[in-house]
Each structure stands twice: as structure tokens, then as C-alpha cells.
Amino acid sequence: MKILVTGGLGFIGSHTVVELQNKGFEVVIIDDLSNSSEEALDGITAITNVKPHFEKLDLKIKTDVQDFFKRHNDIAGVIHFAASKAVGESVLEPLKYYENNISTLVYLLQELKGLSRKNFIFSSSCTVYGQADELPITENAPVKPAESPYGNTKQIGEEIISDTCKVNEDINAIALRYFNPIGAHPSTEIGELPIGVPQNLVPYITQTGIGMREQLSVFGGDYLTSDGTCVRDYIHVVDLAKAHVVALQRLLENKNDSNYEFFNLGSGKGSTVLEAIQSFERVSGKVLNYKIVDRREGDITAAYAETSKANNVLGWKTQLSLDDAMDSAWKWEQKIRNK
């Protein structure tokens, strides 16, 4: 069965391609390589012994998208990762984010309507909840006004899909709201490749651990949490990738309760920044150079997932721990720096 993975050479996309191929799906990847590398193709091939079909394609070029679907009208499902994801950049270049993340989604859904099997999985984010009033965060928590254009593209993306599903009853879609994906494949064949100075915590930790960065700044030590630092729900990217396969199978087997569903994907466990650092120190045997500095603008105090909907309805739960994720991220960092 042929599955299209957009952004399939990126961080979460490449891990999902591996899990799809492990389950016997035929994968077609499209990616514009704007924030990924073709080397991920070799990594996927090394892990699975199958080289997925890859086309370099820019989803913003509508005619190219139309041409692609003409050639691949036997696609049974689309998993849509391709998007820009840097929160700070989105504030400076909002139109880039609306073009990259919204126009592409519209073009894809327009083509999906012409397929005989119309199954769609969307990469969403816990950012849609903002600072939720209650923790853990359930799927019923209200969507709060977005803090950034990036976050807004995820909210608008969900609305576009929901509106489309209302009038196209033969389209089946699932939005997956990720908490904080981290880690790498245990084989160290694929992982995260941040360009420039990492904005996210774990790549910053591992780059500091390996000596590329002098010191990690811990943003804020005066939050109302157990140790004063922010709480997040870190989820191993391999667990996250597996959830996409489970969600796709739900659609392919017509097990969905309605034609538009959404699920939180998290471990259900909140960890502070200092606990994440301790995890790194445990698995690496290194002492991390860090300093508590001022809060980062836009950060929320705490977010972690209520996972029972994903556990009970989707039939998925995380199997790997924060230490597993940190260990794999550290091994990946060592591999890419030694290259």
C-alpha cells in the first residue's frame, strides 16, 4: 500500500518512514530539502534495507503538486509533515510561515479530494493549547490564541482540515498534537539536524556536552514548579513515529469514530529543564555546563499531556523513557560530530 510522506527526510518524518517500512508499507517521500538532507535517505535505507522512493518537490508550487498526484493516483494515505517550525523565525517572517505551512496544506487537500482513498494525517502541536488552565492537558482543553505565527499555522491548519472534512465526508483525517519530540533512532542512522544555533533544549544540551557550545542557558529559574524551571512532556521520536503508523492504520481500516479526529501525543509525564539536564548527565557520564538566566519570552510554565485518549482510542502509548531519548540524542550527536 502506497503512503505519501511529505517532509519525509526531516526529523519526525524520517523516523516515521522507518516505522512505515518496518510494517511493510510502500513509502513515497516528497521533501524540498529546505531543512533536511538527502543523507536521511541513506539512513532510512540502512535501517530498513529498503530505499524509499524520493522526489525533491516544493509543495508551494501548485502545478508540481498537481503533477505529482497525477503520477501517484494510487496513494492510500498522506502523512503531512512538511512545514517550517522555528517559533522565533515565524515572528520575524510571518508570511513565510503562512505560505509554507498553509498554502501547501490547501494544495495537498485539493489533490487528496481526487484520490480514491482519502486518508490524511496532520502534524499538529500542543502549542495550540498555550498555557492550559489544567494539567495534564486533555484534548478538550480550549485552543488558546496563538503565541506566534508558527503556532497560528497549526491552529489554522487544524481548522482548514476540520472545515474540509465537514463537507467532504469521504475524507478521513487525524491531527496529532505533539508535545516535545526529542531523541534519535537507536541505530544512530537518523536523527535531528538543527541548522545553526539550536533553539530547542535537547540539541542545545548535546551540542554543549560535545563542546560545540560553551554553556547552556536555562531560561528561568523562578517558575512555580518543583525546581523553578519549566515543565515539558518530552517524547521519544521513535514512539512518536509509531503513533503515526497506528493513526494511519486506524484510517485505512475504517476504525475512526468520525472523519476528523485529534489526539495528544505525549508521554504524560512532565519533566523540568533541570531534570532533563540530569537525565543527560546520567546517560552521558558528563557534567553539563549550564547557568540559570532570565525567562525566555513566550515560554509557558508547564505543559504535559493527558494521554488516555491516545492510549484507549488510538491504542498507542509511549514505551521509551526520557533517559532512552537522551541516550539516543547523545549517541547521535557523537556520531554526527565525529564524521
Ligand code: UD1
Ligand atoms: C517549542 C515551541 C513549540 C514547538 C516546539 C518544536 C515555543 C514557545 N514553543 O516548544 O511551539 O512546537 O518548540 O520543537 O517556542 N530551554 C532552555 N534553554 C534552551 C532551550 C530551551 O532552558 O537553550 C527550555 C525552555 O525554556 C523550555 C524547555 O527548555 O522550558 C523546552 O524548550 P524547547 O525545546 O525550545 O521547546 P518548547 O519551547 O517547549
